[in-house]
Amino acid sequence: MFNVAVIGLGMGQGHLKGYSEIPDVAIRAIADIDESRLQTCAEQYRIPDVYTDYHQMLALDDIDLISVCLPNYLHAPVAIAALEAGKHTLVEKPMALNVSEAEAMVKMAKKRKKTLAVSMNYRWALGPDSLYLKHLIATGKLGRVYYVRSVSLRRRTFMRGHKTWFSDKQRSGGGGLIDMGPHMIDLAMWMAGDFSPVSVSGQTGTQIMTDTDIDDFAVGSIRMKNGVMISLESTWASHTRPGGTVTVMGTEGGAILDLNAAKGQRLTLFGDQEGTLFEQTLTSIHLPTPQPASVQEHVVESIRAGRTAENSAERGLAVMRVIDAIYRSGETGREVKITAE
Ligand SMILES: NC(=O)c1ccc[n+]([C@@H]2O[C@H](COP(=O)([O-])OP(=O)(O)OC[C@H]3O[C@@H](n4cnc5c(N)ncnc54)[C@H](O)[C@@H]3O)[C@@H](O)[C@H]2O)c1
CATH class of the missing domain: 3.30.360.10 (Dihydrodipicolinate Reductase; domain 2)
Structure with missing residues (x-):
């Protein structure tokens, strides 16, 4: 089983839907500071663990991939924290507030040898x-x-x-x-x-x-x-x-x-x-x-196959x-x- 988690449950609900339709993928946990969004999503997708503090979720050792669907100013710090915690990361667009933040994200992905992809869902x-x-x-x-x-x-x-x-x-x-x-x-x-x-x-x-x-x-x-x-x-x-x-x-x-x-x-x-x-x-x-x-x-397919995603962080940086x-x-x-x- 491939375990995923989502932080931020506005557009994050689109990620939950996407993940829920992939065979052999389990939504392991979600995080949001809004408890009502947490509860609604947990019920809809039968998600076992919910967190109001995403740091606690990052400490779980059985998460393969995390979607970061937070307001733009949180993309860089939270994606960097997720990568540092050893998780592959799919970050919403825009990748970051600016190029220097995006470069720091790419650097961390390389350092931790993890996939960082940007949600170019269109x-x-x-x-x-x-x-x-x-x-x-x-x-x-x-x-x-x-x-x-x-x-x-x-x-x-x-x-x-x-x-x-x-x-x-x-x-x-x-x-x-x-x-x-x-x-x-x-x-x-x-x-x-x-x-x-x-x-x-x-x-x-x-x-x-x-x-x-x-x-x-x-x-x-x-x-x-x-x-x-x-x-x-x-x-x-x-x-x-x-x-x-x-x-x-x-x-x-x-x-x-x-x-x-x-x-x-x-x-x-x-x-x-x-x-x-x-x-x-x-x-x-x-x-x-x-x-x-x-x-x-x-x-998910790219990570499983060990391939670079078409929506790679390098392309997001460009x-x-x-x-x-x-x-x-x-x-x-x-x-x-x-x-x-
Ligand atoms: N790819 C797309 O088509 C698409 C569409 C819409 C939005 N987005 C992107 O998704 C991101 C989120 O946008 P949105 O419309 O969902 O915004 P939103 O404000 O509706 O949702 C953000 C969620 O993050 C939560 N949140 C905020 N701070 C938090 C924190 N510190 N810890 C945990 N949760 C926190 C909020 O409670 C809220 O539920 C943005 O970057 C936006 O650009 C992408």
Whole structure:
């Protein structure tokens, strides 16, 4: 049996669901300071041990993997503590508040020789569409990919005056960029087939949510080592039509992945057949090889097989470098070079 535990039971409930659907995985324990959440989750998933102090849970010696699903400012310290306690760790996005925290996490994972993965759940949650698009790119069906546009636009994230840790920069690290940016940058770099950003030019701002100190607007141009250009738009508030899309342009074909469409109908392909241009929204996607149903399943499979997870900490760190660089570029008005590998 493979034993898992979850700390933080907001998004952590999604992790419980993911783990509960994997054969031979047992949810050994959960931790949260909110006792009612603890009790509800323990009953729903019949979890034997519950903790209001996660330190006590980290002391258990029969936990293989821990999900850290806490507010952003707790990701680095708690993931580092979990790794130090000898547990493989799956940390929610954003990986950390900034690059230096993320680097410290990678360092601890290496030191303890444990898997550290970042919860880039969209790759699997948007399946089969996202996974099929990745398959088409990887098998050259779109030709050479040269541009990816990744867009997440919200009209509003919360109403004026509503305060949580999300709206407090000290605890969240920022707004729309650090919240949705990780998903959208990860999806873009995954489709681009490259997690080595070279330089970034961007802008962020607080345009509408002026009762907070966090960004509601962010754009960035990201130059990748393999030559692909990525363009990002992420708003937490804007006067436009909301939605999320990933657009891929290749020399032989293109695609739009619509994050808000129904499962199995999110992918539209564009191409040229003997001079006739076509556009087709797929309706019955068949993946040539079975894929994990969730990020949890992928991470558990990777650990069991001794493989590096596709959503590795190193890739999470690359995403954090881009986020930091967009914030910096916005502050300085200059392009930011990314030197670290
Ligand atoms: N991957 C995704 O799609 C996705 C979606 C939503 C949220 N998230 C991420 O998940 C994380 C949590 O977000 P959320 O929406 O669940 O927030 P939330 O505030 O709803 O939940 C956080 C939970 O952590 C608990 N908590 C806080 N401090 C604690 C401590 N010291 N010890 C134990 N428990 C503590 C709180 O009681 C709460 O139950 C964030 O990093 C967020 O970015 C990811």
